[in-house]
Amino acid sequence: MSASPVFSSAASGRPFLFPAPAEGLLWQRLEALRKLPARVTPASHLEVRPAPEMVSSGIRELDALTGGFPRGCLTEICGPASSGRTSMLLSALAHTTHRGEVCALVDASDTLDPASAVAAGVEMGRLLWVRCGKAVRSSRFSVLSPSPEHSFGKLTTEKVRAERRGWESQLEQVLKVTDLLLQSHGFGMIALDLGDIPVRSARQIPLASWFRFRRAVEHTPTVLLVLEQQPIAGSCSSVLLKVTGHRSAVTGKRFSVLSSLAANHLTHTELLDQFEIGVELLRLRLERKPARSVMTSFHSRAAWAG
Amino acid sequence: MFACLHISDFPVEAIIRCEPELRGRAVAVLIGKSPLEKVMALNEKARQIGVEIGATKAQLEAWEELILRTRSEAQENSAHAALLDCAQSFSPEVEDTALGTVLLNLAGLEPLLGPLQKIAQDLAQRALRMDLEANVAVATNPDAALLAAHGFGGVTLIPEGHEAERFGELPVDVLLQCFSSGTDEARWLETFDRWGIRNLRALAGLPEIPLCERLGQQGLHLQKLARGAATRDLQLFESPLIFEEDIELEYPIMLLEPLAFLLNRMLEQVCARLGARARAAQELKLELELVKSAEDCDPDQSTTFTRTLRLPVPMLDAKVLLKLLQLDLQAHPPGAPILKIHLAAEPARPRSTQNGLFLPVFPEPEKLELTLARITGIVGEGRAGAAELLGTHREGAFQMQPFAPVVPEEKTSARRKKDIAVQVEDDGPNRIAESAQEKMTAVIALRLFRPRLRAVVNVQDGKPVKLKCLVRKEIAGEIVWTAGPWRSSGDWSEQEGWSREEWDIALQAESEMVLYRLVEDKLSRDWWVEGVYD
Numbered sequence: 001m002s003a004s005p006v007f008s009s010a011a012s013g014r015p016f017l018f019p020a021p022a023e024g025l026l027w028q029r030l031e032a033l034r035k036l037p038a039r040v041t042p043a044s045h046l047e048v049r050p051a052p053e054m055v056s057s058g059i060r061e062l063d064a065l066t067g068g069f070p071r072g073c074l075t076e077i078c079g080p081a082s083s084g085r086t087s088m089l090l091s092a093l094a095h096t097t098h099r100g101e102v103c104a105l106v107d108a109s110d111t112l113d114p115a116s117a118v119a120a121g122v123e124m125g126r127l128l129w130v131r132c133g134k135a136v137r138s139s140r141f142s143v144l145s146p147s148p149e150h151s152f153g154k155l156t157t158e159k160v161r162a163e164r165r166g167w168e169s170q171l172e173q174v175l176k177v178t179d180l181l182l183q184s185h186g187f188g189m190i191a192l193d194l195g196d197i198p199v200r201s202a203r204q205i206p207l208a209s210w211f212r213f214r215r216a217v218e219h220t221p222t223v224l225l226v227l228e229q230q231p232i233a234g235s236c237s238s239v240l241l242k243v244t245g246h247r248s249a250v251t252g253k254r255f256s257v258l259s260s261l262a263a264n265h266l267t268h269t270e271l272l273d274q275f276e277i278g279v280e281l282l283r284l285r286l287e288r289k290p291a292r293s294v295m296t297s298f299h300s301r302a303a304w305a306g
Numbered sequence: 307m308f309a310c311l312h313i314s315d316f317p318v319e320a321i322i323r324c325e326p327e328l329r330g331r332a333v334a335v336l337i338g339k340s341p342l343e344k345v346m347a348l349n350e351k352a353r354q355i356g357v358e359i360g361a362t363k364a365q366l367e368a369w370e371e372l373i374l375r376t377r378s379e380a381q382e383n384s385a386h387a388a389l390l391d392c393a394q395s396f397s398p399e400v401e402d403t404a405l406g407t408v409l410l411n412l413a414g415l416e417p418l419l420g421p422l423q424k425i426a427q428d429l430a431q432r433a434l435r436m437d438l439e440a441n442v443a444v445a446t447n448p449d450a451a452l453l454a455a456h457g458f459g460g461v462t463l464i465p466e467g468h469e470a471e472r473f474g475e476l477p478v479d480v481l482l483q484c485f486s487s488g489t490d491e492a493r494w495l496e497t498f499d500r501w502g503i504r505n506l507r508a509l510a511g512l513p514e515i516p517l518c519e520r521l522g523q524q525g526l527h528l529q530k531l532a533r534g535a536a537t538r539d540l541q542l543f544e545s546p547l548i549f550e551e552d553i554e555l556e557y558p559i560m561l562l563e564p565l566a567f568l569l570n571r572m573l574e575q576v577c578a579r580l581g582a583r584a585r586a587a588q589e590l591k592l593e594l595e596l597v598k599s600a601e602d603c604d605p606d607q608s609t610t611f612t613r614t615l616r617l618p619v620p621m622l623d624a625k626v627l628l629k630l631l632q633l634d635l636q637a638h639p640p641g642a643p644i645l646k647i648h649l650a651a652e653p654a655r656p657r658s659t660q661n662g663l664f665l666p667v668f669p670e671p672e673k674l675e676l677t678l679a680r681i682t683g684i685v686g687e688g689r690a691g692a693a694e695l696l697g698t699h700r701e702g703a704f705q706m707q708p709f710a711p712v713v714p715e716e717k718t719s720a721r722r723k724k725d726i727a728v729q730v731e732d733d734g735p736n737r738i739a740e741s742a743q744e745k746m747t748a749v750i751a752l753r754l755f756r757p758r759l760r761a762v763v764n765v766q767d768g769k770p771v772k773l774k775c776l777v778r779k780e781i782a783g784e785i786v787w788t789a790g791p792w793r794s795s796g797d798w799s800e801q802e803g804w805s806r807e808e809w810d811i812a813l814q815a816e817s818e819m820v821l822y823r824l825v826e827d828k829l830s831r832d833w834w835v836e837g838v839y840d
Binding site for chain 2: 056058059060080081082083084085086087088089090091099100101102109110111112113114115116117118119120121124125126127128129130131132133173176177180181183184185186187188195196221222277298299300301302
């Protein structure tokens with residue numbers, strides 16, 4: 001009986017070699033490989049997922065950056081207050097309603113200004129505005145209704161807790177209403193305005209909800225747009241835009257570095273008209289690649305009466 | 307040729323229409339005040355077990371299997387209206403002969419609806435779909451059809467010339483029930499009984515002149531009817547487009563679930579009647595008569611709970627209408643047990659939409675209406691819809707309108723070219739480019755705080771310099787930039803006059819500058835942070 005090649009190689013000082021498989025075993029493996037195509041689709045035959053249809057955002061520079069907003073996908077727009085995100089949202093709604101499509105805005109904090117929407121060009125007859133309300137609990141706890149005007153005074157611990165519960169019930173409303181809108185189909189755009197929801201509360205929306213929304217909007221012509229302070233949908237969003245704040249077109253400097261003295265020299269027109277808004281593309285999970293660099297900026301304009 | 311639809315034991319059939327589970331059981335309908343109620347109508351099953359017309363309630367206790375119900379005129383009217391709708395869905399010439407009996411002219415319908423036998427069977431089927439078991443008879447003249455429907459059950463077709471032969475075996479009282487009133491019927495019956503006339507063959511065989519001498523022209527007319535030879539024109543019925551259904555309950559119902567069960571049945575009948583008249587429902591009105599509470603001072607005053615559903619488009623789907631009613635009643639419950647239900651539908655022409663390949667995506671009106679009803683149940687009444695700005699200078703004046711988007715029309719290429727040509731002519735090419743360019747930019751938007759936030763403001767030289775909002779701690783600090791004020795006031799002639807000064811201010815936040823709209827109410831001297839520019 002001959003020794004195995006391993007031991008003979010080791011004994012002779014030659015490099016260690018693994019034993020070659022027997023010829024019968026090799027043929028068995030080749031036969032198994034031939035049967036594989038029936039069960040496993042080869043990579044060359046995999047179905048090519050078509051790129052989603054893109055719709056214009058109503059802002060030329062933004063369309064150049066991302067190609068627009070994708071249908072059947074979740075798009076996030078995040079940014080702090082006074083960054084220009086609401087202007088972007090209204091522009092997208094205006095453009096969608098102009099195309100003859102119906103839009104829905106789920107307003108978590110009831111912050112929409114109809115006059116601003118009309119000035120942006122939104123056809124209000126085609127915009128379904130859902131005004132979510134806070135839970136108001138008189139004496140102890142009561143049914144959902146809009147809260148009265150806040151009075152002057154310090155918030156007690158109980159009020160803070162009630163405030164937090166209020167945000168949670170608002171978010172429940174937002175999730176339920178969004179589910180209903182996605183199931184009804186036929187909307188060109190469904191926008192969720194979570195811009196005033198505290199980040200801590202917004203992050204409590206379970207990721208499963210976002211996944212459910214993404215699955216519901218897939219293969220539909222609906223654009224699902226979410227406005228928020230910070231990204232909260234995780235990997236469920238296909239496009240993530242960060243609105244990075246504004247600067248004056250006159251001085252070209254960002255507001256955060258302006259001295260109070262320099263700021264006082266700006267006129268109202270200079271501050272609000274030709275307002276430059278910066279947008280950074282953080283994520284684009286589509287088949288197509290970004291057209292240009294990941295940042296862009298555009299100018300807004302003020303709507304003047306008369 | 308003429309057809310007659312006749313419902314035997316009509317008061318009983320009207321009750322069974324609302325309670326289908328009673329079909330196949332012995333049912334008697336009572337009339338009169340307690341404890342003197344008497345049987346005024348009963349079905350065949352009740353006759354078989356020995357119940358008779360005129361029996362008192364006490365006498366009926368012997369039959370345990372007998373179901374007793376009080377006569378309901380509302381249900382009889384609904385049933386008769388359904389019968390008329392059924393007839394009018396076949397022929398435009400209909401005569402409203404009596405309660406539970408209608409006649410229709412079938413002239414010219416054979417090429418459209420098929421042979422007469424088929425038309426008769428379709429009539430019976432259509433009536434059955436409306437929960438009405440009707441006898442259908444077709445004959446060459448209206449009275450012959452009427453007599454055949456009263457005398458024979460099911461579907462009967464009497465060919466021309468065979469009327470006397472077919473009517474021969476019918477008893478005389480069938481003829482008298484059809485064509486004479488109460489007292490005359492008893493008189494004729496007595497006379498024919500004395501003469502030994504038991505059936506219509508015997509009456510038809512009497513000599514005409516002696517009959518006329520003894521009974522006059524009326525007797526002669528009865529003989530003609532017995533032979534099936536009397537002719538007349540139909541007195542055409544012009545029905546108003548009223549689609550109502552009523553149910554009176556034996557016991558009050560307190561839960562929404564059994565109410566939904568009854569509403570489902572009523573809606574199916576209303577929709578069937580609407581469909582038979584090529585109509586759809588534009589508005590639904592629901593009236594519920596409620597049990598009076600013990601605190602009610604006036605016992606004669608009825609307690610009626612009314613809900614009106616105005617639909618954005620005419621609808622004919624009973625399931626969708628039921629769901630809308632359920633959602634509405636969940637949001638606005640009646641608050642007391644229900645004794646009577648009245649449902650009325652306002653008819654309208656059904657909508658006709660032409661689909662196109664290039665139309666933008668649009669929600670289905672029925673689905674959208676259901677979705678809106680569900681959303682209203684979540685966020686509350688008046689908080690979901692389309693905002694409409696009011697024509698006033700008051701800031702933030704708007705009202706919520708029901709959301710009813712109009713389906714956009716598909717423009718043909720020729721029409722599109724025409725529109726562009728007109729636009730170029732009116733506006734000029736520069737204006738178009740400018741407006742197109744304008745449309746590709748954003749307009750600075752304001753986010754409002756609802757409710758607006760009370761603030762404490764330090765003013766220096768007439769300008770706000772420091773702001774503190776205790777509700778939102780982040781809105782506080784030195785004001786680094788201001789613009790304004792913009793003064794406005796209005797509604798002085800009304801009690802709700804207003805006067806305000808608006809300032810646009812900038813506050814330094816953690817890492818960015820935030821722009822707010824600050825408002826001073828000149829009447830109350832309070833300061834409010836109204837919104838943030840974003």
